[in-house]
Amino acid sequence: MSLTVINATIDGERMRMRVEDGTIAKIGPRIRPRDGDEVIDANGMAIVPGLVNGHTHAAMTLFRGHGDDLPLMRWLQEVIWPVEARLEDEDVYWGTRLACLEMIRTGTVRFWDMYWHPSATARAVEDAGIRATLAGPLFDLGDAAGDDGMPQMAERGLEEIGEPRELVAPALGPHAIYTVSEGGLRWIAEASAERDIPIHIHLSETEEEVVRCVADHGVRPAEYLDRLGVLGPRTVLAHGVWLDESELALIGERGATVVTNPVANLKLAVGRVFPYRATRRHGIPIGLGTNGAGSNNSLDLLQDVKILALLQKHETHDPSTLPAADAWRIVTGQAAPLLGGSERIEEGQPADFLLVRSDTPELGVGDFTAALIYAASGAVIDTTVVNGRVLMSGGVVEGADEVIAKARERCVRLGLD
Ligand SMILES: [Zn+2]
CATH class of the missing domain: 2.30.40.10 (Urease, subunit C, domain 1)
Structure with missing residues (x-):
């Protein structure tokens, strides 16, 4: 062709x-x-x-407009999780097709996804014709814990997605440090290194996550991940809103990528603005994500990149923060090679x-x-x-x-x- x-x-x-x-x-x-x-x-x-969406949950287009204006935990517990428990392959397939349609219309050519029924996501991505790095969400703590341990759960997810091919690549998707056990995270770090598969994890989205991490493990989230071997050049950290200077220095040393999701963070009122200037100062690759359409509610990256740039200028009281050329490098994935955007x-x-x-x-x-x-x-x-x-x-x-x-x-x- x-x-x-x-x-x-x-x-x-x-x-x-x-x-x-x-x-x-x-x-x-x-x-x-x-x-x-x-x-x-x-x-x-x-x-x-083309544009690169570094963090989303594509099939959550089905949830668009449901549970808007609720706090994060109520939104998850009352609206999202009860419905997710009833999801079938065909729901995820058509939800992802709808997301791909919106992404194609608004210029996204590649996205990083974390969602249930990843085989249905992969099928939808290939039928739509765009590129994606897919991960099934991995949980082994709390209500979501299954009977099988992390290795079985992760192997099943990777099997569903299949080998890397033209449009689809697999990733390991530990949901977050508060939903995956220490042992689970260690196993994921080893599997990622052995098989050269990226890790895609939510990190430091809320202050509560940081407070709990310090209480439970005695260190902040990035230090905790590093202790378990999870921080490395194959790792994508979604959010990073509450990372502090020493964590950013560590992430910079390890070569991990951070994907900021400014619109979802604003909508869910996470209480802080992503520390862009410090992230950049530590040489950390930076990507832009929409998060799922349930919490954004759009997948239009050109809208989100404007908000990213304006928010950083406002936060730093400095209009020279995040100039247009840098914002363009971020939205096309050029500021984060792991995300796989076209260089030029x-x-x-x-x-x-x-x-x-x-x-x-x-x-x-x-x-x-x-x-x-x-x-x-x-x-x-x-x-x-x-x-x-x-x-x-x-x-x-x-x-x-x-x-x-x-x-x-x-x-x-x-x-x-
Ligand atoms: Zn997310």
Whole structure:
């Protein structure tokens, strides 16, 4: 499968681009389409890298608009967990398809997911055509503890997701330090190192988590994870809102990635702003996540990156904090290599890219990157290409109506409508 994009701009210059077998084969002003190529006329559009969502629970689109405005623990206990106990594969499949549809429409080409029934998530991701690193949530403490121990639970999750392939990669998803035992976390650290599989865990989302960790283990959350071998270059820490300076120094030394979720943190009122400047000062790779649509409630990363940038400026009383160019590197995954974003639009790179209308009111004048961060929303995306396949063209995703109808049916079944 090959395609040629004509009449586009890249970094402000008129360019053509040819894609072959999922890879950017050639970029230049005079490339000609070959026989059989799909040709995209990108007049008035710029080619930019796709966006990377570093932390979400895709199928939670089914919960959108349920339990809004409740505190975190009441939202989980009263709204989410009782319904999650009744989830079937087809619920997760259509919830994830709905999430993928929204992500494709708003320019996300890859996401990091943690959710139940990961085999259904994997199937949905492959049918939708985008990329994802998937983890089944692992719990071995409290009500969620099953009869089998961590190894069996984790092996089953990895088996469900299967071997790494074109669009899907597996990860180990210990839910959090307060839902996984010490032994469970140690096992996960060893399994991750032996098999070279990333770890995706929630960390330091609330102050209560820090207070409990210090009371139970005598150290703060990042130090606790390090003691168990969990902090390393394959580890993605979602949230990190309450990390302190010494924890950030440790995370920087170990090479772990932190994914901030500013909108979900604001909505659930976690009480503190992610320490971006200190995280950056310690050289820590930083990604951006939406968290699940149950607690955001959107998966539109261009909306969230604006909030990320504004929140950091406000918090530091300094408008030069997190300038647009840095925000763009974060939302495209370039500030966190483990997350797997496309470095640049360059020959030899995976053909994961967007065509963005540069003739709209939002993007038509002024600095293009600044306009993408501060003025745009996902609505400016015209075309989304992943692995050389056109998933949206002219703002239209094929089969969108069916996905919305099926997701609605699943909501009715679950009593969420
Ligand atoms: Zn989460």
